[in-house]
Structure formats: C-alpha cells, structure tokens
Amino acid sequence: MIDPQPLASWNEGAAKSAILDFVGAVTKRGGPDFAPPAERIATFDNDGTLCCEQPLQTQFFFAFNRVKELSAEDPTMAERQPFKAVLEHDYDTLFGLGLQALYELAFATHAGITDEEFDEVACGWLATAKHPKVGRLFKECVYQPQVELIAYLRENGFKTYIVSAGGVDFMRAFVEDAYGVPKEQVIGSSVKLRFDAGGDRVSLSKLPELNIFNDREAKPLSIGLHIGRRPLLAFGNSDGDLAMMRYARSGSGPRLALLLHHDDAEREAAYDREFRLSPLSEALDKARDYGITVVSMKRDWKVVF
C-alpha cells in the first residue's frame, strides 16, 4: 500500500525534504520523535491551499448562481444589496464586503432547506460547473501535489482534516472525491441548524444565521472543539491560516507548518498581499520567525493540477 516514491509531483528541494524528514521522524518506531498514530493529526486549509481560489473561492461561484436562480423566483432580490451587486457583476462592491460578509451572502442563498437537500443541490451544481479560467470542472481544480501529500500522510497513519473558512456543507459535497477526506473530517464556517420533527421524517434545516466564521483565530479554536488535539502538521496559504499554523508549530516534539505561496502566474496565479478576500502578508513576513516552511508553487511543484 505504501507508495515507494511518494510526492511524485513535488520537485526535490527544501520543502519536499522537510515533509519527508518530518514524516520519517514521527513514524520511526523507537526513534526520539516517534508519535503514536492517535496523535498524527494534520490540518489543511482548503481554498488556495488545496484548490484554486482565483479569481474567487469556488463556493461564491455556486452562491452567485443560486442568487440568479432565486432572483428568478423573487424579483425583489435584484433591488436589494448585496444580491444586486451579484446580479450586476459589481465585483468591486462584492470584494469590498470582505470574506465573512461574502460567506454570509452565500449562506443566505443556502438557507431554508435541509442539510441533506443542500448536499444534493451542491452536488448537482458541482457535477457540471466549470472554472472560467482553469477550464476544468471546479471539483477538479485541485492541486495534484496536495492530493499526493494528503494520501502520503494517510498512508503513514495520519488523520487528515480540512479546516477552512469555507462553508462546511459545501466542502462536504466534494472533499471525499477530491481529496479522499471524509465529510466528518471537515471543519468550516457554518450556519445554525434547526431540528425539525414535525412530519414523518426528522431532519435538520439550514437557517440563514451564521453559527461560526471559521477564519484566523477561530481555526485553532475549532480544532480544539472538534478534534481536541494539537495538529502535528498544518498547511495554509494566507494570513487567515497563521493562527492555525502557529498553534500546530508551537507544540512539543516534531511539528511542521507549511505555507503555500502562489508565485506561478504561468501555471495558476501569482498573488499574495493584494488579494482582498484572503491576503497573504503577515504570514509571509513572519514565516521564518514562526518556523513556518514556505512552499513555492513555481519552484516546489512539478505540476499544479
């Protein structure tokens, strides 16, 4: 089962070596850095870390499409912000709202149905929706080197989690196929749910009210709540992941915090500080101070998709 040549899509270099050395150390029985399998937790951000988030996170394409569908039934939406901006493709207004407000907009379009019905709607959209720039299905805009890394960690006894600002229900609709990560190992932003036991079938309805916006310090806090263990490895790509990376890195024993830098305009995109929805600035400046290993898409990855 163990791949004799893991991380085939990673170029030789400091990042790949850091990963191989770390996994070798924590899995070496009797070694000074051995970690029992129960402690092998790895957490990954999703958008921009495992899949393309340019020009927008996938969930917003889905939500904007929902706005179009819902406004056909309710024309007053076209008069109301922020839906008006969506229908008018007014991205300056939309980006100006910030990431949390944009997720709240998305969640508003996901409310009023059960979590199981939502899963069907999301899977239906994902089955055919294509990324406008990459030119493949959104659910296939995932980074091949990361899929290999997740598989490699799993082969070495790690439980791999996604810890993202993205909506948990939307991510659950594709993470198993895309990364081999089960639904219950996804932690994200969420809305409040309502328990409905009126009819024949008991179910959970999605409300338009935010439960948790899972970004920045909320990431380690939700890891404490959902997992109850400090991860041995954390991988992010923006300032929104810095708290999680520092939390993982500052535990005792061997730890690895990785930061993906999008510096590859040719194969994907080159951006950091200027991406208004999820900038990479402080984490890049302080990576060395905090012991975070920077991964360059251009230098460290043989292929992207």
Add this chain to the structure above:
Amino acid sequence: MIDPQPLASWNEGAAKSAILDFVGAVTKRGGPDFAPPAERIATFDNDGTLCCEQPLQTQFFFAFNRVKELSAEDPTMAERQPFKAVLEHDYDTLFGLGLQALYELAFATHAGITDEEFDEVACGWLATAKHPKVGRLFKECVYQPQVELIAYLRENGFKTYIVSAGGVDFMRAFVEDAYGVPKEQVIGSSVKLRFDAGGDRVSLSKLPELNIFNDREAKPLSIGLHIGRRPLLAFGNSDGDLAMMRYARSGSGPRLALLLHHDDAEREAAYDREFRLSPLSEALDKARDYGITVVSMKRDWKVVF
C-alpha cells in the same frame, strides 16, 4: 481480526438479534441494504449508556473534588452557591439545579487553564479515583457489553462516536482507554476557548462561559455540525437522547435506534422516570412508536462491568 462470536456478553434475544441482523444487512456486499463504509456512523450517549451514571455522572465527582481543592485556596467559595451546596453535600439543592446548571458548575471549576493542562488534571484524578458504590476506578465503571458492541461495529467498518451532554474535554481524558474511541470522535458540552499567543507557546485556554449544552435537540444538531451525516445507529438511555435516536432512525434504509433501560438493581441500578438529572420517560413510552429497540440490562446483558 473479526471476532467469530461477537457480543459475547450479550444474552441471546431480540436486542442482540436486532444488532446482528442490522450489521449483517448493512455490510452485505450486493445486498439491498448494503451501506458503503463511509456511511457507517454510529453514535452513543456516554453517561448511563456506556458507563455508570448513578448516583451521579462521573464528571460531577471530579468537579466536586475540584471545588474542594479550589475552596482551600479561595475560602469565599464556601459562602457562594452553588459551591456551598457542594461543600455541604446538599444534594437536594444540587439536583434541583438541573443537568445544565450542574455542568456549568463543573465547567466553572475547569476554567482558567489550557485544554492541555486540563487533560493532565483530569487524567491525574481518573488514575486513582474510585466509584463509591461500584468499588472500582471510575474509568473502569464501563459496561462490558457496550465495549464489545463498539468493537464489533468498528470491526465492521463503523466509525463510532460519543455524543453526550458530558463535558467534551473530560470525556476525551478517558474514552480512548475505556472504549477505543479516539478523542476527535467525541462530541459533548463545551465551554468557549480563548486563543493565547502572547508567550513562547500558543495555546487554548478554557473560559468559564458555556459554548454548547449538548443535550436533547442539541445532539442531532451537533451531529450535523461535526459529522455531517445521519448516523445509521444511535444508542441512548434517557429522554436527552430521544432526538438523536429519532434522527438516526428516520433516515432511509436500514437504521437501528437502541435504548438502554436500567432495570437491574442487583447488578447496577434500577431507575428511569425518577432520576432528576436525566430522566427516562417519554423515550420509554414512545419507543415502539418511534421504532426504538429497548435493551433491558437485566435480560439482555450477561455481565454489566
């Protein structure tokens, strides 16, 4: 690895047959009721379902001991309710508070330290603290038939979760040894956490403020948030578990909801409606209507501990 004679501590009868038939059906490849491993989620209440909760849930013994320790440092606690009632062994007052307030009392004694420090304190207490009635260590007051059931489900590809009103951090201190359930598969009541990044070490501090009281309808809601799948099997022992049992039972395909009835005064305890902290009344009355299988401790279990 598969036990040829599973559930050795269960007597032959309707309950054991229901379990064996259910597991046989969902694991039979090509059968009409086959469920892929990813869908095999089972959720168990903890106190009273997996371990003894008489005369009080284990966590309260721990918390009352913490009140004693903390009041030695802060004598004003002896003058303040509800701590006064604890120090005076005034159980009538304490039971009158109800389950949520009693957990809030417990959580107040757990605050001001990190989740990792709390784990050490709880493990230290659990290492030696004995149940006053059962006469063995608290962490060994677990029901042998249930330990076998959890192992049997796991052998058959189920992921087994604990979904309890108990404090999540306290349960995480013993569930791996007691039941073989990993920390990250425990969902419970919780306090808010604070992210501390001031010193050398980044950590999560436990606050005295309730985050979620995980009882009744909160159980299916937290399953929706943490797991994102409707369980195929749910096992409880009180009205606090009814919503979770109904949620599991009302999904499509084969489902099993089980309710443990404590009717064994000789080997453990006989109680239901009169247990003020966590009564069994509506769930017992409506078990047949809701398709819930009642398990009699006296009739269905060969041994208890």
